[in-house]
Amino acid sequence: MINRQCPHLPERSGRITGPACSRLVAHLAEILAVGEALEHALALLEGGDVVAIPTETVYGLAGDATNGVAVARIFEAKGRPRFNPLIAHVADRAMADRIAVFDPLSAKLAEAFWPGPLTLVLPHRADSGIHPLATAGLDTIALRMPRGFGGELIARLGRPLAAPSANSSGRISGTTAGAVAADLGDRIKLVVDGGATPVGLESTIVKVEHGELRLLRPGGIGAEEIEAVAGAKLLRGASGIEAPGMLASHYAPGAAMRLNVDKIAGGEALLAFGGKRAAGWEQAIALRNLSEAGDLREAASNLFAFMQALDRVGAATIAVEPIPFEGLGEAINDRLARAAAPRDKIG
Template structure:
């Protein structure tokens, strides 16, 4: 199993040393735990795909320490730079054109001419700055399965496939980053996430256009089936069937809730931020009770609800 270390200075240096040697390290961010490797090291990046069982056509996010580091590898348009200046560090990923000669391994981009970049909060930023090169870091879980929001969740899933796990406690956002691309002046929402689309739209003064579900993959998190537990998922239920677990939301329960084999409430008060923090952890915990199906009460679609419903829909999609 992987060694779990803390976030003190000597531990972070240990993590940086391991990454510089091409090893895999799970790192805490404000969104979810990431499975990190040097984005310029092809052998190390290949290790991410192998450990996760991730399809090679699914690109990765490159995590940077600051805007200047990002600008060494990608070309910023005016709107994207404003977004980075406003929302970095934070749960926003920008898809931007690769600079010619950028030393990012092609596995990271899955052959695309663009690169998804993000500046995370937390101790990972210091590690990236010490390395002075980006880290490729998708969520630290087996491909298509529930994202990890704690060090123990990483250990339970991938502990035998990586070297170190840096334990930064529970993730404070709990959902992967929002992914945005500016294409010929039009703002595209490639993946809803931990930064509400409405907040981005208010800042840039234009709508975020949603892509058709059948659109070609341009960024991580766009596969139809993703974030899935072993149990089937049944969404927006009006009643709970016998033998089902219930993922609840708000103060009112659906019919038959008292018969559920287990119940966890994303937010009894109906707070979408609280629900986002709990989503993956509660899905994992309900999956562990052994129910064949997890019934899910309706969650509003506004604000962070868009990202929550996106993850639920992908978790409930037919398995590939």
């Protein structure tokens, strides 16, 4: 949320007005458009700093994955638990092969879906150069190849970028530069503005183990698409934290969340889906419809931005209408369930 006394600052910064506000604004992150930001972003990354960048999924908080200081700054800026591993983003398959060992099925999936919103968890090469803090002590590493600005930035840097979502740990992921700046703007130096992210959900994470394909986190590629390429069913369930985004509570707004509602209580905000409304919807103090047409891809792209918008209206609870589980609906429901989980489970 935006600070009411000093609108350039996040809500958490407290009561700051007048000259004090003006002095602090100078220390907020600079926002530069994609076409203007590459050289500045490279200089910050080379110096061991972090940069918020657009990807096709959500905005990422990027740092050199081989630099322990940079990785530590990611954890510090997000307030992220150290046991939660980071995805390493690569420019091409050659860079990926220097970091991890690909089995035939993982290689097939990379060929089909990279660059794009698929993350593969693979055995980690001991001589990869990735800082141990990025892997949280695991012998595996999560790898993704992003499109657009992120891919160009990594290629110019010549080293992989660790880049979790650019938001405070456990909170709603940023899908616009403005949302990132409102959350992290007083903790980082640069936000690269690439507009609203097209997918709007984090990447799908899968892992091949003992010849079987396991879904660790649903995301921007539907399970059915992956199964069609793999020629095998995706297994669900995992033991412990094997990849990012697996904490019980995550993606949470300040308001409580009530899911799969068929009736709205007075004073609630409503996150709707499709053309049919829950009973009592007229009582909602605010309403956003993820997709009036019932399009799950549109719903995914709107999810985090609409959650943030409803959180700003001041309702104690955001009620959410049912969303189908097929296709991207599985990832949408996963994010909603984590957003609604008890907050004492946020790491």
